[in-house]
Amino acid sequence: MKIKKAHFVTGIVKGNEHWNPEVPQVAFYGRSNVGKSSSVNALLNNGGLAKVSGMPGKTKEVNLFNINDNLYFLDLPGYGFARGSKQDKQKLQDLILWFIADTKVPNRTHVMVLDAKVGLTELDKSTLDFLYRTNERIILLVNKIDKLNQKETSKCFQNIQTEIAGVVELLPFSAKTKKGVNEFWKLIEQKN
Numbered sequence: 001m002k003i004k005k006a007h008f009v010t011g012i013v014k015g016n017e018h019w020n021p022e023v024p025q026v027a028f029y030g031r032s033n034v035g036k037s038s039s040v041n042a043l044l045n046n047g048g049l050a051k052v053s054g055m056p057g058k059t060k061e062v063n064l065f066n067i068n069d070n071l072y073f074l075d076l077p078g079y080g081f082a083r084g085s086k087q088d089k090q091k092l093q094d095l096i097l098w099f100i101a102d103t104k105v106p107n108r109t110h111v112m113v114l115d116a117k118v119g120l121t122e123l124d125k126s127t128l129d130f131l132y133r134t135n136e137r138i139i140l141l142v143n144k145i146d147k148l149n150q151k152e153t154s155k156c157f158q159n160i161q162t163e164i165a166g167v168v169e170l171l172p173f174s175a176k177t178k179k180g181v182n183e184f185w186k187l188i189e190q191k192n
Contacts, residue, residue: 001185004068006044011061012074014098019064021105025072026188027062029096029131030113031123032078035143038175039113040065040075043184050075060092062099071188074099080123100130109137109188116145116156116172120163132166139169139187146174 010018019025028036037050050063063075076099077092100110110131114120120140131138140160145153157170169187173180 001068001189003044003046006046006049006065006067006073008049009064009066009072011063013061013095014102017103019072019105023070023072023105024107024109025074025105026109026111027074027076027099028111028113029076029127030078031080031115031118031121034078034113034115034118035175036078036113037075039111039141039143039173040073042175042178043181044073045181062095079127080121096127097130100127100134108134109139110134111139111141112168113141113143113173114160116142116148116153119156120160125163128164128166128168137169138166139171139184140164141171141173141180141184143173143175145172145179146177 010016012018028040030036040050041047044065044067049065060077062077065073065075067073076096079093079096112124112128112131114124128138142156142160145156148156153172157172160170171180171183171187173184
């Protein structure tokens with residue numbers, strides 16, 4: 001897909017969904033610091049659009065981006081480790097669960113970003129269980145493959161495939177080198 005225009009629209013919290021439900025959505029999930037925002041930037045060929053931080057828990061809302069006026073990207077807060085109180089962490093978890101369970105649009109793809117060096121964690125599996133219930137498309141974007149050799153990458157993918165319970169599409173990816181960007185857009189264009 002040729003990105004002609006991409007811009008941040010707003011940060012969304014429960015009750016202020018500022019999107020047109022007829023526009024297809026691609027929602028990005030993942031543990032804190034797996035590279036969700038970096039992946040969004042790589043996919044949009046815009047290094048500064050989604051704010052990136054080395055500090056876990058930087059994203060506090062569902063960040064909505066308008067792509068070419070015909071697609072939305074949604075960058076969700078990371079789950080798992082984040083700085084802040086137990087109450088703050090629970091608010092982020094509740095926001096993610098609300099988005100998955102209670103927001104409905106006719107055409108949404110869920111993209112879970114994983115760290116290739118870590119693989120699928122218990123938190124990832126728990127989130128996948130919620131995503132399976134939507135009966136919507138799920139892509140596992142296995143990020144940071146630039147840090148693995150071919151043998152390690154193959155083992156990582158074998159491990160993930162034995163651990164997933166539902167139908168998902170696996171995609172090797174590197175936000176740093178942009179490996180997998182074209183393949184990602186082919187998957188998205190097949191759906192739309």
